[in-house]
Amino acid sequence: MKNFWRLFSSFFRVALRREMAYRGTFLAGIIGQWISYGAAFLSIYIVVSNFDVLDGWNGAEVLMLYGLSVMSYAVGASFFFNFSKGLSRRIRSGEFDGSLTKPVHPFIHEVFSAGYNIGYISHFTISLCIMTVSLWGISFRPTLWNVLFLISAVLGASLIQAAVLIASSVISFFTVGSNPVADFLVWDMKEFTNYPITIFPRGIQFILTFILPFAFMNFYPASVLLKKDIPQGYPAILPYLSPVVGVAVFFLSIVLWNWGLAHYKSTGS
Amino acid sequence: MSFIEVKNLCKEYRIVRSEKGIGGAVKSLFHREYIVKEAVKNVSFSLDKGEVVGYIGPNGAGKSTTIKILSGVLLPTKGEVKIGNIIPYENRKENAKRIGVVFGQRSQLYWDLPISDTFELYESLYGIPRERFRQNCDFFTELLGMKDFLNQPVRQLSLGQKMKANIAIALLHDPEVLYLDEPTIGLDVTSKKVLRDALKSINHERKTTIVLTTHDMDDIEAVCQRLIMIDQGQKLFDGSLEDFRLKYNDGFMLKLEFDGCFPVWQEEGDYELLEKTEHHWILKPKKDITSKEAMIELIGKYDPINLYVQEERIEDIVRRAYMLQNLPV
Numbered sequence: 034m035k036n037f038w039r040l041f042s043s044f045f046r047v048a049l050r051r052e053m054a055y056r057g058t059f060l061a062g063i064i065g066q067w068i069s070y071g072a073a074f075l076s077i078y079i080v081v082s083n084f085d086v087l088d089g090w091n092g093a094e095v096l097m098l099y100g101l102s103v104m105s106y107a108v109g110a111s112f113f114f115n116f117s118k119g120l121s122r123r124i125r126s127g128e129f130d131g132s133l134t135k136p137v138h139p140f141i142h143e144v145f146s147a148g149y150n151i152g153y154i155s156h157f158t159i160s161l162c163i164m165t166v167s168l169w170g171i172s173f174r175p176t177l178w179n180v181l182f183l184i185s186a187v188l189g190a191s192l193i194q195a196a197v198l199i200a201s202s203v204i205s206f207f208t209v210g211s212n213p214v215a216d217f218l219v220w221d222m223k224e225f226t227n228y229p230i231t232i233f234p235r236g237i238q239f240i241l242t243f244i245l246p247f248a249f250m251n252f253y254p255a256s257v258l259l260k261k262d263i264p265q266g267y268p269a270i271l272p273y274l275s276p277v278v279g280v281a282v283f284f285l286s287i288v289l290w291n292w293g294l295a296h297y298k299s300t301g302s
Numbered sequence: 303m304s305f306i307e308v309k310n311l312c313k314e315y316r317i318v319r320s321e322k323g324i325g326g327a328v329k330s331l332f333h334r335e336y337i338v339k340e341a342v343k344n345v346s347f348s349l350d351k352g353e354v355v356g357y358i359g360p361n362g363a364g365k366s367t368t369i370k371i372l373s374g375v376l377l378p379t380k381g382e383v384k385i386g387n388i389i390p391y392e393n394r395k396e397n398a399k400r401i402g403v404v405f406g407q408r409s410q411l412y413w414d415l416p417i418s419d420t421f422e423l424y425e426s427l428y429g430i431p432r433e434r435f436r437q438n439c440d441f442f443t444e445l446l447g448m449k450d451f452l453n454q455p456v457r458q459l460s461l462g463q464k465m466k467a468n469i470a471i472a473l474l475h476d477p478e479v480l481y482l483d484e485p486t487i488g489l490d491v492t493s494k495k496v497l498r499d500a501l502k503s504i505n506h507e508r509k510t511t512i513v514l515t516t517h518d519m520d521d522i523e524a525v526c527q528r529l530i531m532i533d534q535g536q537k538l539f540d541g542s543l544e545d546f547r548l549k550y551n552d553g554f555m556l557k558l559e560f561d562g563c564f565p566v567w568q569e570e571g572d573y574e575l576l577e578k579t580e581h582h583w584i585l586k587p588k589k590d591i592t593s594k595e596a597m598i599e600l601i602g603k604y605d606p607i608n609l610y611v612q613e614e615r616i617e618d619i620v621r622r623a624y625m626l627q628n629l630p631v
Contacts, residue, residue, distance in 0.1 A: 036429065039426050040426055040427065043422065043423050043425075043426040043427070044423065047412060047415060047419055047420075047423055050414075050415060050419065051412060051414045051415060054414040054415070054455070055414070126408060127405060127408045128408050128409075128410075130370065130375045130405055130408070131403070131405065131408065131410050133373075133374060133375040133394065134373050134374065134375065134398055134401065134403040135398055135427060136395050136396075136398040136399045136427070136428060137395070137427065138395075142427075298375070298376055298377050298391070299376070299377045300315065300316065
């Protein structure tokens with residue numbers, strides 16, 4: 034464990050120095066993200082404030098869903114985005130083989146050497162703004178319980194976001210091209226969670242809870258803070274399970290990744 | 303027992319048979335046929351500690367696949383590999399501490415950072431003791447002549463400088479074995495020489511076992527004591543450089559140089575004219591003859607001002623050896 038942190042800090046230093054090597058690109062990236070997420074934020078806000086109430090959720094409440102989603106993505110993607118998107122290229126170029134000749138687990142080596150993506154600081158600051166607007170709009174009471182619950186929900190959600198990025202990289206072990214089916218499952222299904230899942234048909238509610246548990250990133254924790262209904266007939270404990278689901282799917286995604294790795298080692302891709 | 307043992311090593315790849323045209327592409331979406339390609343067929347050899355071995359063969363012969371299995375990247379389909387009693391693909395991490403690997407042009411360096419930063423990263427990656435790390439940094443910087451570019455970002459370095467850096471980082475943790483997959487590819491003559499000399503002294507001073515694949519036979523002549531040749535996944539030769547010459551060499555060549563009066567080449571049954579320029583000929587005896595006899599005969603006939611006897615270059619021998627193997631039986 035001591036070695037793990039030593040390794041982490043060494044790689045972290047290297048990653049920061051790499052990001053800082055191109056200041057211009059770095060700043061332009063941040064501004065670009067601000068514009069694109071700012072626009073998305075506005076469009077959701079306009080839709081929601083025009084409808085006034087969406088299945089019992091007002092504008093500020095729906096914004097919390099978006100805020101949680103962006104914030105957890107910022108945390109998860111800052112550690113795993115480079116890793117997830119780069120794997121296919123590194124396998125094709127043969128650089129990945131280098132990770133298999135190092136005295137650490139290739140997953141750890143890949144994640145660390147892919148680098149921490151400091152550009153997600155823009156997502157994080159955007160999500161802070163969104164959350165502030167939302168919490169102010171719902172007159173959030175910052176009790177110890179409320180604050181701790183919110184933090185643990187964000188951490189659990191970040192693990193889910195990380196798991197999605199890890200799992201979506203596994204396909205690189207099997208095929209060289211990108212996979213539109215996986216991209217749909219990962220990116221487009223997540224779009225549903227910008228709105229309370231209770232407005233969708235039962236089938237989609239089921240998928241977002243039990244198959245691709247994206248609803249645990251924002252809908253369930255928000256339903257606790259906002260005292261909203263969850264889909265009829267679902268266990269009342271579900272809204273509290275985000276951190277547990279987060280840890281579980283994170284480990285599952287690593288198991289899946291190792292399974293892909295075993296395939297790579299026996300076929301050479 | 304030898305340090306590295308490779309027994310009946312086989313590696314098969316399954317390749318999708320792709321059919322031509324759009325029709326074929328659509329068909330392959332639903333039904334795929336696989337071809338089994340045997341990249342390595344029943345290869346066995348053993349190496350002692352401190353040996354330097356050239357692993358040669360034409361493109362696609364199975365060299366890189368063997369190196370990948372030895373370094374723990376790939377699993378063999380059949381057979382057994384042991385390196386100092388460790389099975390590399392089962393104890394990958396243990397094995398990784400004891401080996402250094404350089405895969406040709408695939409750099410392990412960080413593009414935007416100076417080499418010295420990558421060095422420090424490897425210090426923590428391999429848990430190299432501080433004191434030893436300092437010693438090794440100085441040693442390899444000196445040996446490979448890297449002092450001038452140690453603090454430049456990697457993107458500004460030449461191919462040769464990057465290769466030197468890659469070799470240095472593969473050796474910082476004092477590995478017992480060094481695998482090099484085409485280390486001199488694309489380098490200029492001077493860089494090649496520096497690398498070859500460095501490899502020799504690493505082997506000499508640290509007793510590092512070195513396995514290198516290459517297409518440049520000068521690498522082999524300069525560095526290796528032993529040669530393993532494979533083609534189409536099968537081992538064709540394993541032995542000393544001397545034995546290789548004895549087995550595949552067929553004789554010597556003679557170079558005749560002329561000054562001014564250029565004689566006329568008479569079509570001879572006994573000699574083959576390999577090369578003819580303004581100033582020299584290169585001949586190869588077709589009959590069984592000693593070099594002394596040939597020299598006397600040729601001086602008498604053509605009166606050259608210089609006459610050299612040339613041993614066949616290893617490059618040519620290898621080319622012939624590949625050709626011999628590929629003749630229809």
